[in-house]
Amino acid sequence: MGGVLAELGLEWQYNSTYDSETEERDAMKLSVIIPSYNSDRLLLMGLELLMKQLVKDDDCYEIIVVDDGSDDMTRFHVEQLQGQFDQLHYVHRPRDSDSCRSRARNLGIQASTGDILCFFDSGILIPLDGLARIADYYRNRPESSSHVCMLYTYGLRVDPALTDISILNGMSFESANSYVPLLAGEEWQDFRHDVFRRDVSAVASPWYYGFSCAITVPAALAKRIGGFDEAYLGWGVEDIDFSYRLFQQGAAFHHPKGLVAFHYPHPIHRSEEKRSNESRNKAYMHAKFNELETELYLIYEGPMYTFVMEKLRVLRMSDVLPAPYSEHSLEELRCVHLDGMSRSLLIGPDCAGTAELLPTTHLFAHSRPLTELYQQQLADRTVEYLLGCRTAYEGQYFDVVIVSDLFRLFSADFQEHWLLELSRIGKKVVLLVSDRFHERFNQVLNSGIGEEHVVIPNPVQRKLFMERVYQTTESELKERIAAYPRVSLWAMSHSNAYDYETEGVVNHE
Numbered sequence: 001m002g003g004v005l006a007e008l009g010l011e012w013q014y015n016s017t018y019d020s021e022t023e024e025r026d027a028m029k030l031s032v033i034i035p036s037y038n039s040d041r042l043l044l045m046g047l048e049l050l051m052k053q054l055v056k057d058d059d060c061y062e063i064i065v066v067d068d069g070s071d072d073m074t075r076f077h078v079e080q081l082q083g084q085f086d087q088l089h090y091v092h093r094p095r096d097s098d099s100c101r102s103r104a105r106n107l108g109i110q111a112s113t114g115d116i117l118c119f120f121d122s123g124i125l126i127p128l129d130g131l132a133r134i135a136d137y138y139r140n141r142p143e144s145s146s147h148v149c150m151l152y153t154y155g156l157r158v159d160p161a162l163t164d165i166s167i168l169n170g171m172s173f174e175s176a177n178s179y180v181p182l183l184a185g186e187e188w189q190d191f192r193h194d195v196f197r198r199d200v201s202a203v204a205s206p207w208y209y210g211f212s213c214a215i216t217v218p219a220a221l222a223k224r225i226g227g228f229d230e231a232y233l234g235w236g237v238e239d240i241d242f243s244y245r246l247f248q249q250g251a252a253f254h255h256p257k258g259l260v261a262f263h264y265p266h267p268i269h270r271s272e273e274k275r276s277n278e279s280r281n282k283a284y285m286h287a288k289f290n291e292l293e294t295e296l297y298l299i300y301e302g303p304m305y306t307f308v309m310e311k312l313r314v315l316r317m318s319d320v321l322p323a324p325y326s327e328h329s330l331e332e333l334r335c336v337h338l339d340g341m342s343r344s345l346l347i348g349p350d351c352a353g354t355a356e357l358l359p360t361t362h363l364f365a366h367s368r369p370l371t372e373l374y375q376q377q378l379a380d381r382t383v384e385y386l387l388g389c390r391t392a393y394e395g396q397y398f399d400v401v402i403v404s405d406l407f408r409l410f411s412a413d414f415q416e417h418w419l420l421e422l423s424r425i426g427k428k429v430v431l432l433v434s435d436r437f438h439e440r441f442n443q444v445l446n447s448g449i450g451e452e453h454v455v456i457p458n459p460v461q462r463k464l465f466m467e468r469v470y471q472t473t474e475s476e477l478k479e480r481i482a483a484y485p486r487v488s489l490w491a492m493s494h495s496n497a498y499d500y501e502t503e504g505v506v507n508h509e
Contacts (some may be wrong), residue, residue: 007197009257010153010176010393028135030061031114031219034468035104037068037095042123042264044077049173051085053131061131062087064111066104069095082173090432102228102238105212109227117222121213124153125173125262133258134216146221150200150244151214151261154183158265163187165265166307176260195306196255198463204255205293205308210243214261217246225249232276232285241285242396244293294367295390297345299417307455310466312366314458317350320469321405321434323494330357333402333490337430341399345408345426348387348406352377364388366406389418393425401426405434405492408472411454412480415472427488433474434494445469 006043032050036043043065048061059213067074067090078090091107093099120126130151130218138144158165172178183189190196192209200206225245232238247253288296293309299309317326334357338344344360350370355363355378363378364386365371371385401422407415408431422429442448446469449456458464471479474489481487 004171007257008176008180008260010180010260025057025114026139027060028116029059029114029140030055030116030118030131030135031108031112032061032063032118032119032120032131032251033066033108033112034063034124035066035068035101035108035120036070037099037104037345038070038072038074039122039266040070040073040077042266043074044081045264046120046122046124046126047078047081047088049125049128050131051081051088051127052128052130052174055132055135059135060087062089062112062114064089064108065093066108066111068099068101068104069093096231098233100230100233100238101212102232102242104307106227106230109222112219114458117217117219118211118216119214120261121263122212123264123266125264127176128174130259133256137256137259138216138218143252145218147218147253148210148221148246148253149216150192150196150209150211150253150260150416151216151259152192152196152255153211153214153261153263154188155263155265156181157191157448158263159268160265161267163265168265173262176262179262180260191302192255194303195265198257201252202461203306203464204313205247207243207247207251208240208297208305208309210239210246210253212239212242213263215239216245216259221246221251229288232297235274236278236279237281237285240297241248241288244289253464258337276447287392290327290392291385292387295386298390299415301412304467306374307351307465307467309415310458310464311469314460314466315366315406315409315445316349317404317406318431318438320409320438320441321494322436322438324351325354325432326495327353327357328494329493330354333430333432333492334358335398337402337428337490344400345398345401346404347387347401348404354404361404362398388425389421390412391421392426395424396427398426399428401429403429403431405432407431408477409469410469410472411467412472412476417478419487423484423486426451426486429484430490431477431481431487432492433477433489434492437471441469441471470494486506 053061055061065078068177078088087141091111091112093104093107103265109117116134118134137149167182195209199480200209217387228238228242232241282298286298296305296308337358338358345362346355346358346360346398349355350367353376363374364384365374368385371383374383407418445459447456447459454468455465456468458466465467
């Protein structure tokens with residue numbers, strides 16, 4: 001039991017006083033923002049704990065409940081509690097067609113006066129030392145003005161219709177030490193558990209885990225990005241968009257030990273409408289940013305998203321191919337497929353020489369450093385940070401689409417998504433196929449792990465994991481493209497002696 005508490009950093013003694021002569025500390029004000037819609041019972045549970053928080057002497061906090069047009073007892077309960085806690089504020093918004101979580105949270109941001117914004121959902125229970133821990137975290141780290149903190153949240157995926165929750169009867173949530181040892185079952189763990197055991201800030205896309213049910217953000221940073229996007233209607237994605245924009249503005253995502261919450265289980269609503277809303281919102285997010293991260297967010301769910309992004313972060317074609325494509329092969333390819341074409345697209349080179357010798361009008365790069373490199377060196381081309389599995393281009397926009405051996409390094413399911421889109425935007429699609437892979441391919445990228453393993457250790461940061469790098473054979477490709485008449489293969493030869501690094505290939509991080 002002690003090991004679990006120590007791992008989460010919960011063995012921490014609260015002290016409400018300090019020696020002003022020996023310790024200099026800045027007072028902190030926290031703003032707790034809770035959007036709520038017809039969740040009066042859950043809201044009341046969370047407020048009862050929040051009103052009793054044991055913050056340090058000169059720290060303070062406010063609670064802002066944004067009622068998004070509830071027709072239950074929400075207003076009554078909040079007004080009753082305001083007599084007990086004068087920093088409990090109530091904001092009401094009538095329910096209409098524009099009602100959404102984003103709009104409610106933005107109203108909370110507008111009403112807030114704190115240095116740190118704590119976004120909690122109704123039914124999120126915070127231990128009595130929870131806000132004190134949050135204040136101490138931001139106070140004690142000079143760089144924390146750019147930190148977003150994600151609280152480890154127990155019970156996040158528990159549906160009482162599927163899981164026996166009788167263990168909660170009579171349980172006190174005032175101290176995490178009292179309930180954490182009891183909720184040892186996997187069903188109670190935060191589904192981000194494995195990521196939170198490591199340094200979440202080190203993973204390829206930490207923003208992917210920034211759910212707004214229990215997250216803290218410096219107020220200045222949240223306001224700088226304009227809060228939440230109110231175009232997200234219905235269920236899902238608005239918090240991921242918020243976290244992504246924070247990440248783009250330089251925010252660092254962390255899960256500090258000791259920051260814990262409990263999500264009191266309630267029935268999980270499942271419907272086709274909910275799934276449809278999420279899909280629509282994901283499509284909106286990708287259309288808004290049109291970047292590789294959002295492109296893959298449409299296709300991958302759960303931990304696999306992070307594993308794929310990890311793979312792309314460390315992937316180098318110099319570890320895959322025996323040598324760069326030969327100039328002779330590239331010249332022949334250019335003559336046959338590019339001469340006379342008005343719009344053409346090249347996907348997946350990470351060798352500047354290849355990109356220069358195939359003068360396409362457009363280029364998709366699979367990492368941000370490569371994108372920046374090509375934008376600088378190939379200023380006459382349209383260079384985008386994309387793979388090409390979901391694009392905004394019209395049907396048959398390109399006369400020809402050329403895809404490097406990068407295509408062969410993904411799973412069959414993903415290749416199907418890719419082929420569908422490439423066949424839609426290209427009048428013809430050419431997949432480049434080398435006769436062999438680098439002899440050190442498995443040792444460098446797949447760490448010597450067998451073919452059956454989908455997830456493998458990251459060769460750069462061994463505590464992180466990534467999707468295995470696939471090795472699609474030419475015969476498998478032929479079988480796969482049989483259903484796509486616009487797609488063909490092109491055999492490539494390689495230079496005998498060539499230094500990848502001289503051509504600006506981005507090294508492993």
